[in-house]
Amino acid sequence: MIKEIFMLRSIGCLSIVLLHSIHIGIETMTIREMGEIYALFFDSIQMILYYGTPMFIFISEFLIAYSYRNRELPSHFLTKRMRFILVPFVCMGVFYALPFFAEGLQAGVAKMAMNVLLGDYHGYFILIIFQFYLFHFLFHRKLKKWKPWVVLTITFIINAGYLGFFNFTSPPENLPAGSYIWDRFYWVPMFGWVFYFSVGYYAGTYYEKFSRFIVQWRYVFILGPVVTSIMLLYFYHSGILQVHSSKRTDIMIHTVMCSFFLFYITAEMKKLPAFLEYISRFSFGIFLLHYFYIFLFDFFFQINPLPIGFGYIILLFVFSLTASILTILLVNRWKYGYMVIGQIGAPYKPPKKPAPDRI
Known part of the structure; x- marks a missing residue:
C-alpha cells in the first residue's frame, strides 16, 4: 500500500x-x-479547490500502473471494475433522477437516461474513469515502449487544446444541443483529462524514480500550489478565464502542483x-x-x-x-x-x- x-x-x-x-x-x-466580500472570498476558495476531481484521475491511473507494472492485466480487469464502480454509478444516477419523476414520467425517465448515459450528474467522473480503464487495457503495452516525455508533452497539448477550445469559444447557433455541449457535456470525453492520466501512468510505472524526482524538486512543489492558486485567481477575477469548474486550462498545472505537494509532505510523515x-x-x-x-x-x-x-x-x-x-x-x-x-x-x-x- x-x-x-x-x-x-x-x-x-x-x-x-x-x-x-x-x-x-x-x-x-x-x-x-x-456582503460581497464574503461571497468573493468563498468563491475564490472554491476555485482553488477545483483540483479535487482531476486529482482522482491521477490517483486512479497511478494505482493501476503501479499494481500491474510487472505483471499482465487479468482477464477480469474490466468486469471487476464494472461491478465495483460502474454499477454504483448507474444506481446513483437512477437515484438522483427520482425527484424529476415529480414533474412526470417522461421527465423522470429522460433525466435518468441523461444521468446514466451522459453523466448528467456529479457522478460523471465515473464515465471518465472508465474511458481510461479501457484505454489502459488497450494501450498499456505501447505506453511502456513510448518515451514518457513525448507522451506527457502530447497529452498536455491535447488536454490544454481541448479545454481551451471550450473555455474560449461559444457554441454555434445552428448546432443542436450546442449550449448543453459547451455548458456540460464536453466534461465527459477523455480528451479533457488525458494529461492527468499520462502523469498518473508514468508516476505509478516508475514509482521509485518518481519519488526521487519529488524529493529532488521539493522546493518547487512546496511553492507551486501557492503560485498556481494566485494564477488561477488572477485569471478568474480579471475576467481572462471565467469558467467556474475544474475544466479550465490552468487547472492542469494547479492539479499537478497540488498532487506532487501532497505526495512530498506525506512521504515525509512517519504516520498517516x-x-x-x-x-x-x-x-x-x-x-x-x-x-x-x-x-x-x-x-x-x-x-x-x-x-x-x-x-x-x-x-x-x-x-x-x-x-x-x-x-x-x-x-x-x-x-x-x-x-x-x-x-x-x-x-x-x-x-x-x-x-x-x-x-
Missing part, C-alpha cells in the same frame, strides 16, 4: 465535498446578506493521520452520496433559515460528510450494498520492515 495515495484520495475527497458545500452555501440568503486514512477508505461512496445530503440539508434549512453566516458552509460540509459515511456503513451491511454505493476500502497497513539479521 502506498501511503501517499491514501493522503491524496482523502484530501481530494474532502476538497470536493467542501467546494460543493461552498457552492450551495453562497447561494443562500445568509451568505449574501453578509487516522482521520485521513478513514476518509480515504470511504471516498468513493462519499463522492457519490455527499451531494444528496447537501441538497437535503439545504432544503430543510431554507424552510426555516437561521442567521449563522458562513457557519452554514461548515454545517453543510460536516453533515454531508458524516451522513454519507453512516449511510455507506449501513448499506454495506447488506451483501450487495457495494453495488449500490461502492465498497469500503481496506485500511492502510504500513510496509513491514525487514527482520534484523541474527548473529
